[in-house]
Amino acid sequence: MNTINRTQLLGMNCKQLEDYMLQIGQPRYRGRQIYKWIYQKDISSFYEMSDIPKELRRQLDETAVVSIPRVLKQRVSKDGTRKFLMELEDRKRIETVVIPQGEGRGSRYSLCISTQVGCPISCAFCATGSSGYHRNLQSHEMVGQFLSSRRELKKRLKKNDDNIISNVVYMGMGEPFLNYDQVIASVYLLIDPQGINLGQRHITISTSGEVKGIKRLAEEDLQITLAISLHAPNDQLRDQLVPLNRKYPLGQLMEAVEYYLDKTNRRVTFEYIMLDDVNISREHAHELIKMVKPLLANINLIPYNEVETLPFKRPSSNKVWQFYHWLVEGGLNVTIREERGGDIEAACGQLYVKER
Numbered sequence: 001m002n003t004i005n006r007t008q009l010l011g012m013n014c015k016q017l018e019d020y021m022l023q024i025g026q027p028r029y030r031g032r033q034i035y036k037w038i039y040q041k042d043i044s045s046f047y048e049m050s051d052i053p054k055e056l057r058r059q060l061d062e063t064a065v066v067s068i069p070r071v072l073k074q075r076v077s078k079d080g081t082r083k084f085l086m087e088l089e090d091r092k093r094i095e096t097v098v099i100p101q102g103e104g105r106g107s108r109y110s111l112c113i114s115t116q117v118g119c120p121i122s123c124a125f126c127a128t129g130s131s132g133y134h135r136n137l138q139s140h141e142m143v144g145q146f147l148s149s150r151r152e153l154k155k156r157l158k159k160n161d162d163n164i165i166s167n168v169v170y171m172g173m174g175e176p177f178l179n180y181d182q183v184i185a186s187v188y189l190l191i192d193p194q195g196i197n198l199g200q201r202h203i204t205i206s207t208s209g210e211v212k213g214i215k216r217l218a219e220e221d222l223q224i225t226l227a228i229s230l231h232a233p234n235d236q237l238r239d240q241l242v243p244l245n246r247k248y249p250l251g252q253l254m255e256a257v258e259y260y261l262d263k264t265n266r267r268v269t270f271e272y273i274m275l276d277d278v279n280i281s282r283e284h285a286h287e288l289i290k291m292v293k294p295l296l297a298n299i300n301l302i303p304y305n306e307v308e309t310l311p312f313k314r315p316s317s318n319k320v321w322q323f324y325h326w327l328v329e330g331g332l333n334v335t336i337r338e339e340r341g342g343d344i345e346a347a348c349g350q351l352y353v354k355e356r
């Protein structure tokens with residue numbers, strides 16, 4: 001199907017769809033009807049929108065499109081995590097991961113959204129970064145990952161639960177704040193009570209330290225969580241692990257975090273990938289405590305998931321707990337992220353798509 005000259009309806013909010021209907025000579029309420037089909041029922045074919053007159057369905061089929069990304073392949077981990085390989089309109093490919101949540105594992109899922117095809121940040125330990133950067137995703141391609149994953153989960157698990165995805169984290173491929181406007185537009189679509197209606201507190205955006213984005217987020221009237229991928233407690237090491245640090249060193253990053261705290265009064269989470277013999281010594285723990293303690297933040301430790309082509313190693317369980325205890329004794333609020341999806345390369349830092 002040639003979609004190039006058609007109007008993309010996915011990504012429009014309810015008001016924009018109503019305006020579009022007026023523009024093509026239809027009553028405003030048709031926009032609301034189509035909005036519900038797209039965002040509540042995950043329907044992309046106009047022919048399935050049964051309360052829309054047949055003539056209008058035919059017209060829309062010729063002039064408009066709802067491009068929910070296509071799932072080409074999925075891999076299922078032994079822990080229930082699923083990794084979807086999705087294809088976009090221009091045939092670029094991305095990966096999206098859903099992770100089972102909570103006690104009754106498998107009833108609700110957390111979705112990890114990609115924000116770019118590849119990533120220009122090139123963190124030393126990350127498979128996505130080493131695969132290069134291709135382009136930013138549009139908001140409709142991000143919200144499309146939600147709709148496509150929900151449709152797939154409902155179909156595969158034979159569950160008619162519209163809330164099957166209960167959490168969203170912007171932690172997949174890409175640096176979200178290098179694509180700020182489109183990311184935030186997708187957040188507003190996720191939280192719209194007339195549409196997907198996801199709770200704001202169930203959404204997290206994770207940045208590798210894009211200072212401008214942190215300051216802009218502080219100005220939004222949003223209750224979402226901000227996570228910072230820290231990974232090193234001093235500039236010398238962070239320059240090597242997260243090259244964005246050369247543009248925004250830790251002093252500037254922490255200043256932006258303080259600004260965010262002042263404006264929003266919301267705790268931030270620092271993510272810290274644990275790399276054996278690289279960033280988990282006693283000295284690193286001391287530096288981390290000194291830097292983070294005044295901010296009353298949470299630290300989320302992530303034991304590294306090894307990537308075949310990269311030299312970093314996962315620390316032993318003893319070393320993980322040792323570092324954890326140093327931080328706790330230093331007065332930090334620390335959690336260790338449980339590993340999910342490592343066997344299907346769906347864990348943090350393992351997303352990688354070969355270009356066609």
Ligand code: SF4
Nearest residue numbers: 119122123126129174
């Ligand atoms: S860790 Fe995140 S920011 Fe760094 S290269 Fe990978 S995807 Fe990009």
